[in-house]
Structure formats: C-alpha cells, structure tokens
Amino acid sequence: MNPATKNESWIRRDVRARAACFAVLIMGMFVAADAQPRGSLSKPDQLKVGALTYDQAVLIQTHYVKGEFPERSVYVPAALKELYSRDPAGTLQMLLLIVEGARPTDAHTAAVFTDALESPEAAIVAASMDPKHLDELMEDKRETYRDAWTQIIRRAIQRLSAKGANGDGGRKRDGAHARTLADKIKLRQLVYEQRPEVDTAVVGELPRLVVKVPAALQEIYARDPAGTLQLLLMIVRGARPADAHTAAVYSAALDNPAGAVTAVSMRADEFDAPTDEKDVTYRDIWAENLADFIDALPPKAGKNEAAGTQRNRR
Numbered sequence: 001m002n003p004a005t006k007n008e009s010w011i012r013r014d015v016r017a018r019a020a021c022f023a024v025l026i027m028g029m030f031v032a033a034d035a036q037p038r039g040s041l042s043k044p045d046q047l048k049v050g051a052l053t054y055d056q057a058v059l060i061q062t063h064y065v066k067g068e069f070p071e072r073s074v075y076v077p078a079a080l081k082e083l084y085s086r087d088p089a090g091t092l093q094m095l096l097l098i099v100e101g102a103r104p105t106d107a108h109t110a111a112v113f114t115d116a117l118e119s120p121e122a123a124i125v126a127a128s129m130d131p132k133h134l135d136e137l138m139e140d141k142r143e144t145y146r147d148a149w150t151q152i153i154r155r156a157i158q159r160l161s162a163k164g165a166n167g168d169g170g171r172k173r174d175g176a177h178a179r180t181l182a183d184k185i186k187l188r189q190l191v192y193e194q195r196p197e198v199d200t201a202v203v204g205e206l207p208r209l210v211v212k213v214p215a216a217l218q219e220i221y222a223r224d225p226a227g228t229l230q231l232l233l234m235i236v237r238g239a240r241p242a243d244a245h246t247a248a249v250y251s252a253a254l255d256n257p258a259g260a261v262t263a264v265s266m267r268a269d270e271f272d273a274p275t276d277e278k279d280v281t282y283r284d285i286w287a288e289n290l291a292d293f294i295d296a297l298p299p300k301a302g303k304n305e306a307a308g309t310q311r312n313r314r
Contacts, residue, residue, distance in 0.1 A: 196264050
C-alpha cells in the first residue's frame, strides 16, 4: 500500500458498473505481504470449491460388490475430485480457508472433504462428528477441534508441496489468536448467528445512523484488537458470503460505526461478485485491504495504541 494512503479508512468501488458506490472501511490483520490467501486455483475454481462446500451436507455412500462386504465411503462431488486432480495443494488450500473461517457446518464439510479426497473410506470417522462440536475444546483443553483440523490440512499441503505439486506449500499464516480460546469461540458465534443491524446514535453533536456492534464483540476487541481483527479477516476469507459480509461489516464498525452503515447496504450475494477488475471480487478487496492495514499497525498494538491509530484515521 502507498504510504500516503495507509491511514485512509475507506475505499470506493463500482458495484457492477452502477453509479452508486459503497464505502468499505479498511481494518486488518498481520500477514506476510506475499501471501496468496485464496490459494493457487483460478478465481472460477475458487468459487466452485465454495459452492460445492457451503451449505452442503456430508453424504455417505455404500458400495455393493458381489461376494464381498458392502463398503461405505464419503461422497465427494465429481467436480471437486477434478479440481483436486489438477491442483491438489491449491484445492486443499481453498478448503483450508473454509475450515478456518466458515461456520461449523461448512467448516466440517470442508474438513471431511479434505480427508475424503485422500481416502473416502477413512473419512467416515470424520464424517461422524457432529459439526456443533467443532469449536469446542478438545480433551487437552488447549485447542478446539477446528484448530486441530487446520494443522492436519496444513501438513497435508506441505506433503503435497514436497512432492512438487502446485500450491503455496501450506504457508502457515498467523492465525486468529484472540487472547483466549473462549474469546475466539464467542466471536465466531457472534458472526455466524446474527446479521449487522443499523441504529441511531449521537455522534459528535448530531444523531446519525450507526452499525450496532454487539457489546461482547466490543469487549473482545478492547482486550485484543489485533487478535479480534485477525479472526474477523479469517472469516472474511473463508466463510460463506453472508457470514463473510457480516465479519467485514463488524471489522469496519469497530473503527467507525457511522461510516460502516454504507457497507451494510451491500447484498451478501454480491460479496463474491466480480468487480470492474478481472478476477477480483469484493471479498478479495476486503481481504487485501484488511491485511494491508494491520500490516502497518505497530507490533502487538494494545488498546491505547489501536485507539490512537483509529483517531489518526478519522
């Protein structure tokens, strides 16, 4: 990002060539500048992975062979198998983003698919898990099942990269480490279970429309601004469009509740729509600018430092 524009809070883009623009408030997370957050697949293929995963139930199929015991396996869509055959690491990278950022049902489906692409029979065990437990703590109380699954998928990507497959080698980005696991779990619930609402509040001396940020989210942000934004960006990158849009709006509203009102007006089904730039979606724009902004924040910015940065941006 140009240093002269690092502190700008808004970017404006055409919405499918219409004259009206919506404003996007730039917040961020700390990531490597050369990271490729959406994997090595082409844009249409990335969207295809999402379409095959979001809101899709895990199905079990049974194979009957004469004279042998029936075999059960996880059903993997043919289109997903085809993508995996062309670009194993890129396909797993996209599924990893969904596991990291999506609501439990979608994340569980993506995780099961990663198992099933390698061994449909072995994935039966993963498929038997109830998705509602995905963000619960494991027996060791140190991480959630989602966290453990992301590590397994990263290792799979690394193995594929070592064999010379395409992809980014499973680069481990600094994940969404809010101050406590409880904060991470609560933050996900706030995004997955409700949509942004607009209310009226006094800003300065005048009443203005503002985005209502849940009190619990404000508390988590006050304790750990960078960790909160990291997790919100992870959701922006990997969740279904409606959830990703919610995370994007909240990331904007934490800095400027009044300015974020414009972003609420964007339809969630436009989040993965192409912009006037080829193969660039609004999801991509959000993610890129969120990452750039936090990259410019002081390391380990505390509450006071973050607040000072916000005041400078207004």
